[in-house]
Structures are given as structure tokens and as C-alpha cells.
Amino acid sequence: MTKIKTLADLKKMKEELQTKVDLREKGDSAENYVQIKVGMATSGIASGAKQVMDFLIEALEKRNIEAVVTQTGDMGYCFAEPTIEVKKPGEEPIVFGYVDMKKADEIIEKYIKLGELVDGIIPVNYQVIDDK
Amino acid sequence: MTKYKMHLLVCGGTGCRASASDSVVEHLKMELENKGLQDEIQVVMTGCFGFCEKGPIVKVSPDNTFYVHVKPEDSKEIIEEHIIKGRKVTRLLYQDPEKKEAITDSKHMDFYKKQIRIALRNCGFIDPENVEEYIAREGYMALGKCLTEMTPQDVIKEIKESGLRGRGGGGFPTGLKWEIASKNQADQKYVVCNADEGDPGAFMDRSVLEGDPHAVLEAMAICGYAIGATKGLIYIRAEYPLAIKRLKIAIDQAREYGLLGKKIFAANFDFDIELRYGAGAFVCGEETSLIHSMEGLRGEPTIKPPFPAEKGYLGKPSNVNNVETFASVPVIIRKGANWFNKIGTEKSKGTKVFALAGKINNVGLIEVPMGTTLREVIYEIGGGIKGGKKFKAVQTGGPSGGCLTEKHLDTPIDFDNLIAAGSMMGSGGMIVMDEDNCMVSVAKFFLDFTVEESCGKCSPCRIGNKRLHELLDRITKGQGTMDDLVRLRNMSNVIKDTSLCGLGQTSPNPVLSTLDNFYDEYLAHVKDHKCPAGECKDLMKYFIIAENCVGCTACARACPVGAITGEKKEAHFINSETCIKCGACMERCKFDAIIIK
Amino acid sequence: MEKVKLTIDNKLVEVEKGTTIYKAARQLGIDIPVLCYMNLEGLGIENKPGGCRICVVEVEGRRNLAPSCSTDCTEGMVVNTHSMRVINARRTVMEFILSDHPKDCLTCSKSGNCDLQNMAIKLGIREIPGQEYAAMSTYKMDFSPSLIRDLDKCIMCRRCEMMCNDFQTVGALSAFKRGFEAAVGPAFEMDIEDSTCTYCGQCVAVCPTGALTEKDHTREVINALSDPTKTVIVQTAPAVRAALGEEFGLEPGTLVTGKMVAALRRLGFNYVFDTDFAADLTIMEEGTELLGRLTKHLSGDKEVKLPILTSCCPAWVNFFENNFPEMKDIPSTARSPQQMFGSIAKTYFADKIKVKREDLIVISIMPCLAKKYEAQRDEFKVNGNPDVDFSLSTRELAHLIKQANLDLKSLPDEDFDKPLGESTGAAVIFGVTGGVIEAAVRTAYELHTGKKLARIEFEQLRGMEAIRKATIDFNGTPINIGIAHGLGNARKLLEDIKAGKSEFHAIEIMSCPGGCIGGGGQPLHHSDSSILTARTKAIYAEDEGKTIRKSHENPYIIKLYEEFLGKPMSEKAHHLLHTHYFDRSRKIEIS
Incomplete structure (x- = not known):
């Protein structure tokens, strides 16, 4: 362990350590970030939701997109598993179905970054998944 | 570094630990390992969340799930359901007491909605035993800023402009205190942190030290830089083992990281901190007593002046601040005086931590902006009175504060308003009383404490408080006279007027404020020998309602002193002269024929 | 010095900055009542804990009342010492x-x-409201050979604590317990006898109530005087005659030597003698010891113990036995005058009047409470019979005289009996700080140099400063002398000796402020230090009035050596007039 000798040392260390509490800070003010919920019920896990979630977390970080990725229960769209809900700050949430890693990548690049719509949106009469 | 997907924050405050929260941590970790998730989900033992009523608490981040009353055996379900399947465990969620529905996001809890956390910002958020988590939260940035960008005068100016006032009770402007200490020249000066929290039911300082010890260390170093001191001392009561443990860890880590010690941030500034233990005498929270106790002398106050800023520890200029005051300092330096002084009221800036206790639903620790009303605190954050009973009074300022009533509920809380209302801020205790509390007994209860805790140095406090207590005791037994009420007030006024230190100068407050606000209750005790709230046992009498009594004789047989007479199958009668009020008859009666009045 | 102007009771006064309201008021002739506050001006002894709160006054603009004893005057302050708020x-x-x-x-x-x-009289207290149901704080009584502690009467003024800790550095007394139960006593509420108490009695001298008092021996003395089979003789210490008059309304500093003798005679003592005689004897022994050690030292003996310390003060002896046992071979081995007197009385004098030791009762009148303990020490007993049977304080003697219906003021002046009543001026000054060493110098100088002193008074050894030093020229040999009164001051000199830094050849130590005239058995000074100064003056006046002022010229001392002892430090003298010291240091075991 190196000692902190200067303020620059501290700032550098702070940057490195930021991830330690990032998740908690974002959770406290999630509304300011892109919020992604991954449907992780049994059917979701079976259809690869876990891998999608891992991919999202990694990819978002690599691309410097501040986002909060959480998991949620069955979204009620078993037919379209894995499903994810994406909510950009100040916008209505949108649910995507049949999300694999490739699709996830597309959602990040097109919808999250550019605001372009992507195929696979599950429309209307869905219920917000917050409350199962 | 492992990138965790979720954090499980488990409260490691003294309260939750007493309910086995450390075992919850172990079980959670074990379950995670069983599922091979230990690298994806992090379990963190944090400081206090404040919502002690509902402990142990487990908060899941980032989805803000707030689990209450978590038992170790609940761990399995949390991991299997919530973590793996993403299904929140509804039975463990906090329920809104009004709407009776589970709240899934802690941000929607009334308890937290109105709070602004400055002193408590890291409590329940970081692992207090890990300096890196503190650094990740911009820890020691304020100290770095002071040492590299600010002169000591700048620091003092910033604190002065922030309007920060001492959170230990007195409300003395912190910046001014620092300025006085900085101007007194000496070969050695000291920064002293007063962690001798002694008010019954108060635990804000303990929570800060348990939950965010580095904030206090950082602030003390900042203060040291500002006043020209190289040594810091934390006077902490030995009854706070967990806070002591975490402070020791924090001090070691800060030294290891070079945040305490020589040439901090390459500046020409050395600072180190040591702990001093108190034996738990209430009066040692008074700064001169505290200093004497640290010097190994009897813990009792001396007359000020000289103030500690002139002649303090070992006769050297010393600046004494309370834990919560210090905890607010780093944020002020980082965010600036102008950020801080926009919060609060005209003369009381920032936030204040209160310990809610008594007949209130949400017992716990809260931090609200100065100027929040008592009503907001009691009814919104505190969730109202327990059991839907009627609010009667709230005692603020610890044992020597005053009892405020319904008419004060909309008073914005700040230093000056509370004093004007006949109470005080104190260290932030808030004890809520309902219709079942007898105000004479309440006054007596607080006097019990001050009589016990008086150091005995000055006569009014040593003897006067004892006499007050004796009078109150007589009144609660129905032996008081109208003359006694006059004497009670005179004695209280003289004790306030003549006592040496803050303890005696405020100890009669509960008596005076109840005399002012609840004189009728005193009169009822003295004139009618009745206790309207039904709390004073000696004034209660047992009666038999003749209509309900079937003459089964069960009560008469149960009475240990033969106070109940009556023929079989006829209504019985209790001789109140003989009755010792043990209640045995009432327990035995199957016909609800016996009442207390 | 910076001055501040203020108004007290509508009167303008200007005082030096740092003056308390209490002192400023006194300048105006306003006597604010004080209870715990005590100040022995000129001696650096002050007690102001600000605890009793009797002296409170109203200061305009201040929220609460201010204790005048410990609140400094500030510019423009407006003080009211008798508003109804204050009086209430x-x-x-x-x-x-x-x-x-x-x-x-x-x-x-x-x-x-x-x-x-x-104070109760002054404040016109006529009843204590609620007394009938007021609880009282009670404690066990504590009896010791010298003092009695009845803490039920302690009002926490802390004067005793200040004397014991700050002035004497004995540390036997401190506040214990808290709140209503608080009082002052030895640690862990142990008995004073088990503490490091030296019995100096300064706690008793300053106690404002009956919490600390002397162990009263007047009953024993009355019993002895009424026993026809006993011969009862009395010795009076030098400091007694300079203070006894105060108990009878005489001005402090009035010498009552002759009247005291007359009173003692009327009380029925068979012989009225003077401790001063034994003081002269002490000088012969101690002076010879000093010269002996000096001579060895000057001839190059490195083993000889210097400085020599006086050993007349029994509290001082207790102090070093408790605190510096490793240095117990440094003080003079000479017994104190009280004990030399007892020893000679029960041998030489008993033989002379043909009374058996057991039938001779020796009473001493002392300004001191430690003397009561000293008289009971085993080493001063022969077959269980003490050399001095009972020691009374000046106050106890006054009580006896009053009980006997004697009006001291109108008694004639009478002389001490012979042979143990004859003394010199050198003996009289044993009663003040610096007196013993001055008396020793008067004799040692003449014996050492063989020359007559041109001037008998050594002004450089006199005064009230805590620690004094002087160098006396012994015919070309400079002799360095140190003097300390108060055990705290003595401690400083002892620490120097321990550290090998002491420059002195001889040191005089007295435990009480001003020496024996300020002893724990004297009439109470009620914190007026001018009384001590007046007594000191009286002692020096008595010295000046004496025809013989050097101990070695006392004809009865010369005769005593010729008839009985041989010469100073002889084997007989050693046996009867010298003693040895013990290691009384103790560890406190907490069970």
C-alpha cells in the first residue's frame, strides 16, 4: 500500500475506488441515470438473462454510460424472454423482448446513446414491472 | 477489482447488532457462497440507518429495497428470491403504517423523505471499517483542499460564513470558536472531540462514530490546521465499545494512508489523534469537566473564563467540538459555506440530527434541515403517536430541556426558537409523550437523572436538585401543598440562576416548563389528589362496580391485606385505606367489576 | 497595569484588570458574603472553586447570577450585590x-x-422549608490520633482539599462520589489513618464547619489533673503564647506568655514548664549534628549526608516517611522539642522530684495536631508509658481555661517554673518559619568559629516567601541555608536533593504556613492572613525582649549537660534525645 502523499494521490485513489460505492450512489439517485431492469425469473435465467445482465453492466461501463442495472422478477412476458426495461432520465420506460447480447448491444448503441428506436419493443398494455 | 452487481448493506450500528445483525451478515455471505455469488454480490456492514425501530435493517443497492426486522434465517430467502430470482421478499419490506402497504423503494418511505443527511451522509452507506469506501465518497478531499488551497484564516472564514453552530447543545458559532483558539498563541494546542454523549436516549454521536468515523478524524485535522494544533483527542465514553473499535481502526488506517501523521498532503502540517476514555459521567460532556477528566482529575466543571480556547487541556489552548459538529465540517469545506448556509433558518444553518424516542411510531435517528417543524418531525418522519393516542408533549434537549406542547408543534426547530419556547436544542434528544404520560412524573423522571448525574461541586445543583426531586415525589404521592408549588418554582429559578455549569443551569427546565404548560396537572395532584393521566400509582384507587360484581369472593380471597369485604353473592367493597394497590383483585376478577380511578 | 472602571451598588470603582468583583467590592467597603472562598493573602494560598454560590451578585446584561469570588471585573460592568433577586x-x-x-x-x-x-446568622435564616422530609447525606465517622472527620457536616467548600493537595501536596483528601452524596475524604473512602495524611491539620485549620476537627484530649487532661496520685506537668510550645489571646478577644499578635502560665497554674498543673527549654536543647543536639556533618564534609568526606534537614515538625517527619523513605537518613536524628521535653521530664526531672515515671503526667500545649500523633509513637514510649502523655492544641487549652471560669485578660503575668521553664530567645523563634535554622545558626556559628556574633538577628532567614535561601559566612566558609514552609514547598527542595541538585548544607522545613504560628491547632484565622503576620511579629518581639538569645547560653541547659547528659551527642543524649525514622510509604490495594 502506498501512502497518500499529495492531493493528486488522493484524487487518483478516489477515481480508482469510485466503483466501490458507485452502485450505492446511483441507487440513491437512480432517476438521474439510465435505469435498466432485467427480468430474472426462472424463465428469464433459463433463457440467458443472467448473461445479458452481465453483458449490460460491462458494456455500459466500458462505454462510459452512467446507468443503474437491476434485476427484477418475472415481467409477465415469458414468451419474449429475456426481457429488459429501459428508462432514460425524464422519459417513459420501454420494455424490450428477446434480448440477447447482440440485441443488448444494439439497445445501448441506438436507443440509449442516440434515442433511436430498436426492434423488439413490447408495446402497450404491459404493466410496469416494479411491483410484482 | 471485482465489479459487484449488487450490494447488500447491513446495518452494523449498536442497536441492530444487538439484534444479531452481524449474524445476518454471516448468513448472507454463507448463502452467497452456497450459490457461488460471492464475487457478484457484496455484503457490507455499514453504520446506522437511523430507523432503529425496525432493525436489523438490510438495504439492497442499487434497487433501494429496504428490508426490516431481518433475522439471520431470512438470509436464504433474500438471496434465493431477491438476488437470484429478482423477486423482493414482501414480508420483510417496510410497511407504510397508514396505507398498510409494502414500500419497495426506501426513497418512498416517509421516514426518509424529509431528511437531508449531512452529518449522517455516510451512515448506512459505507463500510466504516474501510477507509477506501470513505475515500470513494470524497473522503479527505476537504482536508486536502484546506492544506493545499486554503490558509488557516480561509478555513475559519469558510466555517464562520457557513453559520455552523455547535451541535452539542450550546449552539456556539463554531467558526468563532476556532478563531478564538487560533488567536491564542501557544507552543502546543489541542483539538478535542467531545464524544461523551450522555443524554438518556441520545445516540447521534455514537451513530456518527460507528458509521462514519473518518469524517470526524478529517474534520479534527481541518480544525487542527485552522487553529494551529497538531494533536487531537477524542474523549469518548467507555460504554461505546463499537464506536471505540471503529475509531481505532479508522485512526490506524488514516495513519497508514498518510492522512494523519507528519507532512499530510506534503503540506507543512502534522496532525495525530488519540482516544481518551470517559467513565460515563454526564457532566463530563461539559467542556471544562471533560478536560479535567482527560487530565486525570475529577470530572467536574470550573468557572469560565478561562475558556478552553485560552486554557484548556494541560493548560494549553484547546478547541472542543462535538462529534456532530465535526461531522458537518468536511462537507462544508467541499461544497462551500454558501451551499451550507442556504439550508436552515436565519440564525441556525444546516441540519440537525435528532434521536426520536418515547411514544412515537418511528423511534430512531433522523437528520432534518433546521427550521423543520416539530409537527413534521413527529407526524411525518416519526410516523405519529404510538397506538393512535393523543399527543401531549415533546421534550427536546435531553434531560435538561423543556416540555413543549401542542401549541409549539408548528414552531420551526432551531436554536433560538426552542429557547424562546422554554426548551433548548441540547444535543438533539426528542422524547414524545402521549395522553398517558403524567407531566409531574415526567419532570420527576428527568430530575431523577440530573440528581444522579450532578457532580456535586456547587450547592444549588448538588442539594437543590435533590430537594426539587423530593418535592416532585411528594406531589406525585398526593402529599404536595400549594406552598410547595410556589417553592418548586422559586427553587427552580434559583438553581438556574446560581448553578456553576450548564447542567445545573438547565436541570430545572423540565420542572419549569411543565409548571408553565401543565399547571392544571400539578393542581390536580395537589388539590384533588388525582393524577389525570393515571400514571401516579399512589393517587390511584381500586373500586368495585357494584352492578358488575356477582359476589364470587375471588377478589377478597386474592387480596393479601384483607382490604375487600362483602357477603357471598353480594357486591363487594374495597377499603382504600387498607388497599396496597397491588392489583391482585383486578387480575382475579372475571366480571370486569374492578376498576382503577 | 491595565485598569477597568465599573459600578458596584451604584458606586464607581477603578480596579486593576483581573480583579474579581468580590475584591473590587471590598475596596468600596462592600463585604459580599463568601463561604467556600478563602484567600490567605501573601502566602499564595487561595481557594476559589466557585462552588457554594453564596457570593452571587447580579451583573447587568448577564443571564444568570455571577459568583463574585471568581468573576473578573470588566470595563463598564454594572454590579448589584443586594438586589432582591440576589438576596432571594x-x-x-x-x-x-x-x-x-x-x-x-x-x-x-x-x-x-x-x-x-x-453565615446563617448573617443571612437571617430562621427555618429550612421542607426540612422534615429532606434527605440528608450521611457518612461514617472517622477517628484518628489527631483529627476527626464528620462528613455529615461537609459542605463541599473544598478548602481542605486545596490545602492538602495544592499547598501540602499530600494528596490525602479529594472529592469522592458525586451529586448529593459527594464529600471530601481519602480515596475509596478509606480511613484517614490509612491514607498518606501527615496530620498537619491544615484541613482542620480551614474547615468552615465542624466536619474536620481535632481529636479532643481535654477530658483526659481533666482526669489527670483531678487524680491526686499524679504529678501533672505541662509544657507550652512557643507559638501558643502568640495566639492564645485571640481566643479571649485580644488583638492578634498579643503575647500572653505570663497570663498563660498563670492560667495553667490555676488549672492545677503542678509545674508549668516551657517547650522552649527543649528547643534550646534541640539546638544543642541538632546544631552539634550539623557541625559534625559539616566538618566531615569540609574535610572531604563524600559519604556524609548533606544537607541536613530539621526534624522538629512532626507532620514533616510523617511526610518524608510517607513520600521520601529512601531519604530517611538525611534529616537530623534529633527528636522534636516536645519529645525531648517529655524524655528529660520523665528521667532527669522525675528523678529530681523523686516521682516515679508512671506517676508523672506530661501534658503539652501545642499549636499543632500532628503533635498528638507524635506523642503516641511507639519509639517515644518506655514500657508502654509515653514520654508525653497528652498533647492539647491551643484551641483546647482555651476551652479548658474558659471552662475553669478564668478570665485570661485579667490574670497576672507569672513566670515558668524552674528548671525546665528557662529558655532563650533562640527557642522562642522556633514558632515561626526560619526560626529553627536561625537559632541553630546563632549557636553553630559561635561554636564553629569561637567568635561572638556581632548581630544576633539574621534578617535574611526571615520572611513569608514560600522558599527562601541564604548564605551565611562561617568565618570564610559559606554555609548555604534553605527554608521552606508548607510541604509542597518542602517537596520541591526534596526533589532537588533526590536529583543531586541541592546546593544547601542545611534546610529547615515547617509544614504549616508561616511555621507553627499557622499550625493546625491554633485559633482559627478565618482566612485572614494578617493574623499570621501579627503572630510572627509577636514571636520576634518575645525574642528581642529576652536577655539570653542563644541556646548554648541557657544556664539550665548547661546545667543539664553537666548534671545528666554529659555533652551533646553523648551516648545518653543519643538514647534520650535522638530517634530514627521509618519507611511508611504504602501501596493502596483495591480489593
Whole structure:
């Protein structure tokens, strides 16, 4: 362990350590970030939701997109598993179905970054998944 | 570094630990390992969340799930359901007491909605035993800023402009205190942190030290830089083992990281901190007593002046601040005086931590902006009175504060308003009383404490408080006279007027404020020998309602002193002269024929 | 010095910055009542804990009342010492204090001489409201050979604690427990006998109530005087004659030597003798010892123990036995005058008047309480019979005289009996700080140099400073002398010796402020240090009035050596007039 000798040392260390509490800070003010919920019920896990979630977390970080990725229960769209809900700050949430890693990548690049719509949106009469 | 997907924050405050929260941590970790998730989900033992009523608490981040009353055996379900399947465990969620529905996001809890956390910002958020988590939260940035960008005068100016006032009770402007200490020249000066929290039911300082010890260390170093001191001392009561443990860890880590010690941030500034233990005498929270106790002398106050800023520890200029005051300092330096002084009221800036206790639903620790009303605190954050009973009074300022009533509920809380209302801020205790509390007994209860805790140095406090207590005791037994009420007030006024230190100068407050606000209750005790709230046992009498009594004789047989007479199958009668009020008859009666009045 | 102007009771006064309201008021002739506050001006002894709160006054613009004893004057301050708010507060506080104080004034040994009683009178307290149901703080009584502690009467003024800790550095007394139960006593509430107490009696000298008093031996003395089979003789210490008159309304500093002798004779003592005789004897022994050690030292003996320390003061002896046992071979081995007197009385004098030792009762009148303990030490007993049977304090003698219906003021001046009543001026000054060493120098100089002193007074050895030093020219040999009164001051000199830094050849130590004239058995000074100064003057006046002023010229001392002892430090003298010291240091075991 190196000692902190200067303020620059501290700032550098702070940057490195930021991830330690990032998740908690974002959770406290999630509304300011892109919020992604991954449907992780049994059917979701079976259809690869876990891998999608891992991919999202990694990819978002690599691309410097501040986002909060959480998991949620069955979204009620078993037919379209894995499903994810994406909510950009100040916008209505949108649910995507049949999300694999490739699709996830597309959602990040097109919808999250550019605001372009992507195929696979599950429309209307869905219920917000917050409350199962 | 492992990138965790979720954090499980488990409260490691003294309260939750007493309910086995450390075992919850172990079980959670074990379950995670069983599922091979230990690298994806992090379990963190944090400081206090404040919502002690509902402990142990487990908060899941980032989805803000707030689990209450978590038992170790609940761990399995949390991991299997919530973590793996993403299904929140509804039975463990906090329920809104009004709407009776589970709240899934802690941000929607009334308890937290109105709070602004400055002193408590890291409590329940970081692992207090890990300096890196503190650094990740911009820890020691304020100290770095002071040492590299600010002169000591700048620091003092910033604190002065922030309007920060001492959170230990007195409300003395912190910046001014620092300025006085900085101007007194000496070969050695000291920064002293007063962690001798002694008010019954108060635990804000303990929570800060348990939950965010580095904030206090950082602030003390900042203060040291500002006043020209190289040594810091934390006077902490030995009854706070967990806070002591975490402070020791924090001090070691800060030294290891070079945040305490020589040439901090390459500046020409050395600072180190040591702990001093108190034996738990209430009066040692008074700064001169505290200093004497640290010097190994009897813990009792001396007359000020000289103030500690002139002649303090070992006769050297010393600046004494309370834990919560210090905890607010780093944020002020980082965010600036102008950020801080926009919060609060005209003369009381920032936030204040209160310990809610008594007949209130949400017992716990809260931090609200100065100027929040008592009503907001009691009814919104505190969730109202327990059991839907009627609010009667709230005692603020610890044992020597005053009892405020319904008419004060909309008073914005700040230093000056509370004093004007006949109470005080104190260290932030808030004890809520309902219709079942007898105000004479309440006054007596607080006097019990001050009589016990008086150091005995000055006569009014040593003897006067004892006499007050004796009078109150007589009144609660129905032996008081109208003359006694006059004497009670005179004695209280003289004790306030003549006592040496803050303890005696405020100890009669509960008596005076109840005399002012609840004189009728005193009169009822003295004139009618009745206790309207039904709390004073000696004034209660047992009666038999003749209509309900079937003459089964069960009560008469149960009475240990033969106070109940009556023929079989006829209504019985209790001789109140003989009755010792043990209640045995009432327990035995199957016909609800016996009442207390 | 910076000055501040303020108004007290509508009168303008200018005082030096740092003056308390209490002192400023006195300048205006306003006597604010004080109880715990005590100041022995000129001696650096001050007690101002600000605890009793009797002296409170109203200061304009201040939220609460201010204790005048410990609040400094500030520019433009407006003080009212007798507003109704103040008077009510003062009375109420006094009622508080009295409500926790026993009401047995009729039989209390302090009655009539009690600061608390006087305050109750001054404040016109006529009843204690609620006394009938007021709890009292009670403690066990503590009896010791010298003092009695009745803490039920303690009002927490802390004067005793200050004397014991700050002035004497004995540390036997400190506050214990807290709140209503708080009082002052030895640690862990042990008996004073088990503590490091030296019995100096300064706690008793300053106690404003009957909480600390001497162990009273007047009953024993009355019994002895009424026993026809006993011959009862009395010795009086030098400091007694300079203070006894105060108990009878005489001005402090009035010498009552002759009247005291007359009173003692009328009380029925068979012989009235003078401790001063034994003081002359002490000089012969101690002076010879000093010269012996000096001569060895000057001839190059590195083993010889210097400085030599005086050993007349029994509290001082207790102090070094407790605190510096490793240095117990440094003080002179000469017994104190009280004990030399007892030893000679029960041998030489008993033989002379043909009375058996057991039938001779020796009473001493001392300004001291430690003398009571000293008289009981085993090494001063022969077959269990003490050389000095009982020691009375000056105060106890006054009580006896009053009980005997004697009016001291109108008694004739009478002379001490011979042979043990003859003394020199050198012996008289044993009563003041610096006196013993001055007496020793007078004799040692003449014996060492063989020359007559041109001037007998050594002004450089006199005064009231805590520690004094002087160098006396012994015919070309400079002799360095140190003097300390108060055990705290003695401690400093001892620490120097221990560290090998002491420059002195001889040191005189007295435990009490001003020496024996300020002893724990003297009439109470009620914190007026001018009384001590007046007594000192009286002692020096007595010295000046004496025809013989050097111990070695006392004809009865010369005769004693010729007839009985041989010469100073002879084997017989060694046996009867010298002693040895013990290691009395102790560890406190907490069970």
C-alpha cells in the first residue's frame, strides 16, 4: 500500500475506488441515470438473462454510460424472454423482448446513446414491472 | 477489482447488532457462497440507518429495497428470491403504517423523505471499517483542499460564513470558536472531540462514530490546521465499545494512508489523534469537566473564563467540538459555506440530527434541515403517536430541556426558537409523550437523572436538585401543598440562576416548563389528589362496580391485606385505606367489576 | 497595569484588570458574603472553586447570577450585590446547604466559631422549608490520633482539599462520589489513618464547619489533673503564647506568655514548664549534628549526608516517611522539642522530684495536631508509658481555661517554673518559619568559629516567601541555608536533593504556613492572613525582649549537660534525645 502523499494521490485513489460505492450512489439517485431492469425469473435465467445482465453492466461501463442495472422478477412476458426495461432520465420506460447480447448491444448503441428506436419493443398494455 | 452487481448493506450500528445483525451478515455471505455469488454480490456492514425501530435493517443497492426486522434465517430467502430470482421478499419490506402497504423503494418511505443527511451522509452507506469506501465518497478531499488551497484564516472564514453552530447543545458559532483558539498563541494546542454523549436516549454521536468515523478524524485535522494544533483527542465514553473499535481502526488506517501523521498532503502540517476514555459521567460532556477528566482529575466543571480556547487541556489552548459538529465540517469545506448556509433558518444553518424516542411510531435517528417543524418531525418522519393516542408533549434537549406542547408543534426547530419556547436544542434528544404520560412524573423522571448525574461541586445543583426531586415525589404521592408549588418554582429559578455549569443551569427546565404548560396537572395532584393521566400509582384507587360484581369472593380471597369485604353473592367493597394497590383483585376478577380511578 | 472602571451598588470603582468583583467590592467597603472562598493573602494560598454560590451578585446584561469570588471585573460592568433577586438566591442556596447539614450546633465543637453558623446568622435564616422530609447525606465517622472527620457536616467548600493537595501536596483528601452524596475524604473512602495524611491539620485549620476537627484530649487532661496520685506537668510550645489571646478577644499578635502560665497554674498543673527549654536543647543536639556533618564534609568526606534537614515538625517527619523513605537518613536524628521535653521530664526531672515515671503526667500545649500523633509513637514510649502523655492544641487549652471560669485578660503575668521553664530567645523563634535554622545558626556559628556574633538577628532567614535561601559566612566558609514552609514547598527542595541538585548544607522545613504560628491547632484565622503576620511579629518581639538569645547560653541547659547528659551527642543524649525514622510509604490495594 502506498501512502497518500499529495492531493493528486488522493484524487487518483478516489477515481480508482469510485466503483466501490458507485452502485450505492446511483441507487440513491437512480432517476438521474439510465435505469435498466432485467427480468430474472426462472424463465428469464433459463433463457440467458443472467448473461445479458452481465453483458449490460460491462458494456455500459466500458462505454462510459452512467446507468443503474437491476434485476427484477418475472415481467409477465415469458414468451419474449429475456426481457429488459429501459428508462432514460425524464422519459417513459420501454420494455424490450428477446434480448440477447447482440440485441443488448444494439439497445445501448441506438436507443440509449442516440434515442433511436430498436426492434423488439413490447408495446402497450404491459404493466410496469416494479411491483410484482 | 471485482465489479459487484449488487450490494447488500447491513446495518452494523449498536442497536441492530444487538439484534444479531452481524449474524445476518454471516448468513448472507454463507448463502452467497452456497450459490457461488460471492464475487457478484457484496455484503457490507455499514453504520446506522437511523430507523432503529425496525432493525436489523438490510438495504439492497442499487434497487433501494429496504428490508426490516431481518433475522439471520431470512438470509436464504433474500438471496434465493431477491438476488437470484429478482423477486423482493414482501414480508420483510417496510410497511407504510397508514396505507398498510409494502414500500419497495426506501426513497418512498416517509421516514426518509424529509431528511437531508449531512452529518449522517455516510451512515448506512459505507463500510466504516474501510477507509477506501470513505475515500470513494470524497473522503479527505476537504482536508486536502484546506492544506493545499486554503490558509488557516480561509478555513475559519469558510466555517464562520457557513453559520455552523455547535451541535452539542450550546449552539456556539463554531467558526468563532476556532478563531478564538487560533488567536491564542501557544507552543502546543489541542483539538478535542467531545464524544461523551450522555443524554438518556441520545445516540447521534455514537451513530456518527460507528458509521462514519473518518469524517470526524478529517474534520479534527481541518480544525487542527485552522487553529494551529497538531494533536487531537477524542474523549469518548467507555460504554461505546463499537464506536471505540471503529475509531481505532479508522485512526490506524488514516495513519497508514498518510492522512494523519507528519507532512499530510506534503503540506507543512502534522496532525495525530488519540482516544481518551470517559467513565460515563454526564457532566463530563461539559467542556471544562471533560478536560479535567482527560487530565486525570475529577470530572467536574470550573468557572469560565478561562475558556478552553485560552486554557484548556494541560493548560494549553484547546478547541472542543462535538462529534456532530465535526461531522458537518468536511462537507462544508467541499461544497462551500454558501451551499451550507442556504439550508436552515436565519440564525441556525444546516441540519440537525435528532434521536426520536418515547411514544412515537418511528423511534430512531433522523437528520432534518433546521427550521423543520416539530409537527413534521413527529407526524411525518416519526410516523405519529404510538397506538393512535393523543399527543401531549415533546421534550427536546435531553434531560435538561423543556416540555413543549401542542401549541409549539408548528414552531420551526432551531436554536433560538426552542429557547424562546422554554426548551433548548441540547444535543438533539426528542422524547414524545402521549395522553398517558403524567407531566409531574415526567419532570420527576428527568430530575431523577440530573440528581444522579450532578457532580456535586456547587450547592444549588448538588442539594437543590435533590430537594426539587423530593418535592416532585411528594406531589406525585398526593402529599404536595400549594406552598410547595410556589417553592418548586422559586427553587427552580434559583438553581438556574446560581448553578456553576450548564447542567445545573438547565436541570430545572423540565420542572419549569411543565409548571408553565401543565399547571392544571400539578393542581390536580395537589388539590384533588388525582393524577389525570393515571400514571401516579399512589393517587390511584381500586373500586368495585357494584352492578358488575356477582359476589364470587375471588377478589377478597386474592387480596393479601384483607382490604375487600362483602357477603357471598353480594357486591363487594374495597377499603382504600387498607388497599396496597397491588392489583391482585383486578387480575382475579372475571366480571370486569374492578376498576382503577 | 491595565485598569477597568465599573459600578458596584451604584458606586464607581477603578480596579486593576483581573480583579474579581468580590475584591473590587471590598475596596468600596462592600463585604459580599463568601463561604467556600478563602484567600490567605501573601502566602499564595487561595481557594476559589466557585462552588457554594453564596457570593452571587447580579451583573447587568448577564443571564444568570455571577459568583463574585471568581468573576473578573470588566470595563463598564454594572454590579448589584443586594438586589432582591440576589438576596432571594443567596438565602435559597443557604437553605439548600443547611437542609443537608446536621442541626446539632449546641454540641458541635465548632459552635461559636463556625463560618457556616455565622453565615446563617448573617443571612437571617430562621427555618429550612421542607426540612422534615429532606434527605440528608450521611457518612461514617472517622477517628484518628489527631483529627476527626464528620462528613455529615461537609459542605463541599473544598478548602481542605486545596490545602492538602495544592499547598501540602499530600494528596490525602479529594472529592469522592458525586451529586448529593459527594464529600471530601481519602480515596475509596478509606480511613484517614490509612491514607498518606501527615496530620498537619491544615484541613482542620480551614474547615468552615465542624466536619474536620481535632481529636479532643481535654477530658483526659481533666482526669489527670483531678487524680491526686499524679504529678501533672505541662509544657507550652512557643507559638501558643502568640495566639492564645485571640481566643479571649485580644488583638492578634498579643503575647500572653505570663497570663498563660498563670492560667495553667490555676488549672492545677503542678509545674508549668516551657517547650522552649527543649528547643534550646534541640539546638544543642541538632546544631552539634550539623557541625559534625559539616566538618566531615569540609574535610572531604563524600559519604556524609548533606544537607541536613530539621526534624522538629512532626507532620514533616510523617511526610518524608510517607513520600521520601529512601531519604530517611538525611534529616537530623534529633527528636522534636516536645519529645525531648517529655524524655528529660520523665528521667532527669522525675528523678529530681523523686516521682516515679508512671506517676508523672506530661501534658503539652501545642499549636499543632500532628503533635498528638507524635506523642503516641511507639519509639517515644518506655514500657508502654509515653514520654508525653497528652498533647492539647491551643484551641483546647482555651476551652479548658474558659471552662475553669478564668478570665485570661485579667490574670497576672507569672513566670515558668524552674528548671525546665528557662529558655532563650533562640527557642522562642522556633514558632515561626526560619526560626529553627536561625537559632541553630546563632549557636553553630559561635561554636564553629569561637567568635561572638556581632548581630544576633539574621534578617535574611526571615520572611513569608514560600522558599527562601541564604548564605551565611562561617568565618570564610559559606554555609548555604534553605527554608521552606508548607510541604509542597518542602517537596520541591526534596526533589532537588533526590536529583543531586541541592546546593544547601542545611534546610529547615515547617509544614504549616508561616511555621507553627499557622499550625493546625491554633485559633482559627478565618482566612485572614494578617493574623499570621501579627503572630510572627509577636514571636520576634518575645525574642528581642529576652536577655539570653542563644541556646548554648541557657544556664539550665548547661546545667543539664553537666548534671545528666554529659555533652551533646553523648551516648545518653543519643538514647534520650535522638530517634530514627521509618519507611511508611504504602501501596493502596483495591480489593
